[in-house]
Amino acid sequence: MTEKDFIPTHYSKRNIESVQEGKQGKTVWKSPSNIALVKYWGKRENQLPANPSISFTLDSCATVTSVTFTKLKNRSKTFAFDVLFEGESRPDFRPKIATFLNRIETYLPFLRWYNLRIETSNSFPHSSGIASSASGMSALALCLIDMENDIAPMADEEFFIKKASFLARLGSGSACRSVEGDIVHWGYHEKTKGSSDLYGIKFPYAVDDIFKEYQDTILLVDKGKKEVSSTLGHNLMHGHPFAQRRFEQAHTNLDRLHKVFSSGDLDGFVDIVESEALTLHAMMMSSRPYFILMKPNTLEIINKIWAFRKATQSKVCFTLDAGANVHVLYPKMEKQRVLEFIENDLVAHCEKGHYICDRIGYGAKKM
Ligand code: DP6
Numbered sequence: 292m293t294e295k296d297f298i299p300t301h302y303s304k305r306n307i308e309s310v311q312e313g314k315q316g317k318t319v320w321k322s323p324s325n326i327a328l329v330k331y332w333g334k335r336e337n338q339l340p341a342n343p344s345i346s347f348t349l350d351s352c353a354t355v356t357s358v359t360f361t362k363l364k365n366r367s368k369t370f371a372f373d374v375l376f377e378g379e380s381r382p383d384f385r386p387k388i389a390t391f392l393n394r395i396e397t398y399l400p401f402l403r404w405y406n407l408r409i410e411t412s413n414s415f416p417h418s419s420g421i422a423s424s425a426s427g428m429s430a431l432a433l434c435l436i437d438m439e440n441d442i443a444p445m446a447d448e449e450f451f452i453k454k455a456s457f458l459a460r461l462g463s464g465s466a467c468r469s470v471e472g473d474i475v476h477w478g479y480h481e482k483t484k485g486s487s488d489l490y491g492i493k494f495p496y497a498v499d500d501i502f503k504e505y506q507d508t509i510l511l512v513d514k515g516k517k518e519v520s521s522t523l524g525h526n527l528m529h530g531h532p533f534a535q536r537r538f539e540q541a542h543t544n545l546d547r548l549h550k551v552f553s554s555g556d557l558d559g560f561v562d563i564v565e566s567e568a569l570t571l572h573a574m575m576m577s578s579r580p581y582f583i584l585m586k587p588n589t590l591e592i593i594n595k596i597w598a599f600r601k602a603t604q605s606k607v608c609f610t611l612d613a614g615a616n617v618h619v620l621y622p623k624m625e626k627q628r629v630l631e632f633i634e635n636d637l638v639a640h641c642e643k644g645h646y647i648c649d650r651i652g653y654g655a656k657k658m
Contacts, residue, residue: 456477482546
């Protein structure tokens, strides 16, 4: 598929115009966050990834967004919308949403004919240092494509999901991996059937049952706002001395992960996932300007996980996103002992002792 396939042809400007002024509708979607195993870091024009990535969709870390849309008399010169976050008006959210609406207007040409009231809230605390852009942009994309469905119904559910992921990507790259579950691949990869830079797809091959109920406990090491935005970090991969080699490595790690998923080889899983996390941060540390997002407590936790694994033969491992928080990943059968380990040894390194228990999930839902 190409970008053009997402430009609607089943309705025209005249169809949009003919909707009665003041006609109102509402759509509500809940979309989860996701955690990448092979990381997306580096992008090209139009939110296209420099390398393919893969993630576990999460379950309880999610954003609920509603869009109430009211038909205007005429096409508005600028986008007409209000944003409320957890019940309060948030003008500071407007620029990001305006950029998003601009990027997607070609694919949702009715947008300027409506006033949008966007209300959004997260299941996780706002000041948790957890990025809400994946769940937030995915939930908003789903609301807007659902709105299109309301104006001009489309029959094909598969296409609906693809387009939702395509639109979410234009809001935030990783958001395209939050529409579906439980394992989502994004970006062209020779050995992944149906893979595309334009949208995420459900991992298309058989996966060993051990990965079906994987757990993710997120240790909140630093609840502050990110010091360096992902967008800035991605841009620093342009001209990065190791970028090309890193992009190739992501392809190889995906090849290896395919084997790990089918065989259930947890040692292989640990090796790929931890190496990806550290490589992501190594890219940040070796870009110009260079920066470090890990905190002393991030390293304390990593070292304790390694010591615990050595002492117990546990298959617990960690991954990081673009921040100091640590995602602790482990199979369900280890839940009790890993949670004990977290309580006894790791909680001391979390800000105010806070952590969030999550697990692999099955994608966004209409409410
Ligand atoms: C480190 O998707 O937040 O979490 O496309 O600029 O919105 P933008 O970036 P974003 O980057 C996520 C980077 C990451 C790795 C990943 O999720 O694959």
